[in-house]
Amino acid sequence: MIFEGLSDKLQNTFSKLRSKGKLTEKDVKDAMREVKLALLEADVNFKVVKDFIKKVQERCVGQEVMKSLTPGQHVIKIVNEELTALMGDVQSKIMISSKPPTVIMMVGLQGAGKTTTAGKLGGYFKKQGKKPLLVACDVYRPAAIKQLQVVGEKLDIPVFAMGDKENPVNIAKAGLSHAQKNGNDMVIIDTAGRLHVDEVLMEELKNIKSEVRPHEILLTVDAMTGQDAVNVAESFNDALGIDGVVLTKLDGDTRGGAALSIRAVTKKPIKFIGMGEKLEDLEPFHPDRMASRILGMGDVLSLIEKAQEAVDIEKAKELEKKMRKQEFDFEDLLDQFEQLKKMGSMDKLLGMMPGMANMKNQIGDVDLQNNKDMKRSMAIIQSMTVEERRNPSILNASRKKRIAKGSGTSVQEVNRLIKQLNEMKKMMKMFTGMTQGKGKKKRGG
Ligand code: GDP
Numbered sequence: 001m002i003f004e005g006l007s008d009k010l011q012n013t014f015s016k017l018r019s020k021g022k023l024t025e026k027d028v029k030d031a032m033r034e035v036k037l038a039l040l041e042a043d044v045n046f047k048v049v050k051d052f053i054k055k056v057q058e059r060c061v062g063q064e065v066m067k068s069l070t071p072g073q074h075v076i077k078i079v080n081e082e083l084t085a086l087m088g089d090v091q092s093k094i095m096i097s098s099k100p101p102t103v104i105m106m107v108g109l110q111g112a113g114k115t116t117t118a119g120k121l122g123g124y125f126k127k128q129g130k131k132p133l134l135v136a137c138d139v140y141r142p143a144a145i146k147q148l149q150v151v152g153e154k155l156d157i158p159v160f161a162m163g164d165k166e167n168p169v170n171i172a173k174a175g176l177s178h179a180q181k182n183g184n185d186m187v188i189i190d191t192a193g194r195l196h197v198d199e200v201l202m203e204e205l206k207n208i209k210s211e212v213r214p215h216e217i218l219l220t221v222d223a224m225t226g227q228d229a230v231n232v233a234e235s236f237n238d239a240l241g242i243d244g245v246v247l248t249k250l251d252g253d254t255r256g257g258a259a260l261s262i263r264a265v266t267k268k269p270i271k272f273i274g275m276g277e278k279l280e281d282l283e284p285f286h287p288d289r290m291a292s293r294i295l296g297m298g299d300v301l302s303l304i305e306k307a308q309e310a311v312d313i314e315k316a317k318e319l320e321k322k323m324r325k326q327e328f329d330f331e332d333l334l335d336q337f338e339q340l341k342k343m344g345s346m347d348k349l350l351g352m353m354p355g356m357a358n359m360k361n362q363i364g365d366v367d368l369q370n371n372k373d374m375k376r377s378m379a380i381i382q383s384m385t386v387e388e389r390r391n392p393s394i395l396n397a398s399r400k401k402r403i404a405k406g407s408g409t410s411v412q413e414v415n416r417l418i419k420q421l422n423e424m425k426k427m428m429k430m431f432t433g434m435t436q437g438k439g440k441k442k443r444g445g
Contacts, residue, residue, distance in 0.1 A: 043257025
């Protein structure tokens, strides 16, 4: 998990501070030395660390903190605020042009995750009701065009390509007019990368930029490369001028140095973060939430957003009614599985809960999307007829046999699932009995 080490060390330092009633200047200095080491170990840019510590220390030895009744809490609050500021304070969104299409030019080195991110962004905006078009301008990396087409197909987003013999500037221009003709209000251009920043690449990107005049130039960098990612961002910004950064592979980066340095070094915001290889693993970057995560305060807002995305409120209400009447059947159970699946992985969810980040090590990761047991249970329900799902009591031996065969499971497994449903119903009966019986029953009865 990202910021694992940093998070542990900071929380350790702060719990020492919290346990003290009053703070002396030396206490603050000692704590700041620990914070400094923790940041450097997390691979944060040296100059960024120096400036950060200076600012925090100045604020911490001020009257307000020293005289406060809870100086430890005050220090944490200041660190939280300064961490947030370091990452850009507020969320930096993509500017949507009032004259569509909004043109986004994706740039970055090979392997950073540019093509994948182009697709993820397309998917992100499609979910918001936009009609994106992906434009394949990476004519050098073998299979890059095909890769974008595959991504487009998965997301049901059109891809504009002209093969790998055409000049990328021409492809970009043709893509733009294709979008205008076809009513696409968002154009995402996937440009070529190189192994290193070089003149030829920058020339080509500059040409596309001046011909297409994108609204946003988004640089994709790989978080796992740490300070190299920061250097790459600086080079692209100096040569081409970028509007924002997408930091990919944050799911594999345990240190987090790039996330904490990029904004301070380049003055350009991180706009999105890549949290996995799947096409939905893209999140808008919120500096305040990230700071909370680092300090172990969790990221409750992102968690709620994720839950809202996954849970269909109307369905949840309907389900609650059914539970009260004990009408819960296999169709409802299937809905539940679908909604659970949408939540993604347990690992990510736990990371967002306050104080839960370390639970992951204890329970291991449960991938809700690919959970085997859940998949088998779903297959069993899917092999039932609608009547059987609504009225499980008609499930006799021959029906069970048919269902087991249809779902590639066994009669025992079908029986187990039926038992599970019955037990759930029993539990519900108990709960509703408890809540409805409140006040009616005699005490101790
Ligand atoms: P490009 O050369 O910059 O276009 O890079 P690709 O889009 O082909 O991505 C390179 C590799 O990184 C692929 O295997 C992607 O699946 C992977 N990748 C991209 N973004 C992420 C991410 O956020 N997390 C993880 N774990 N892998 C990613």
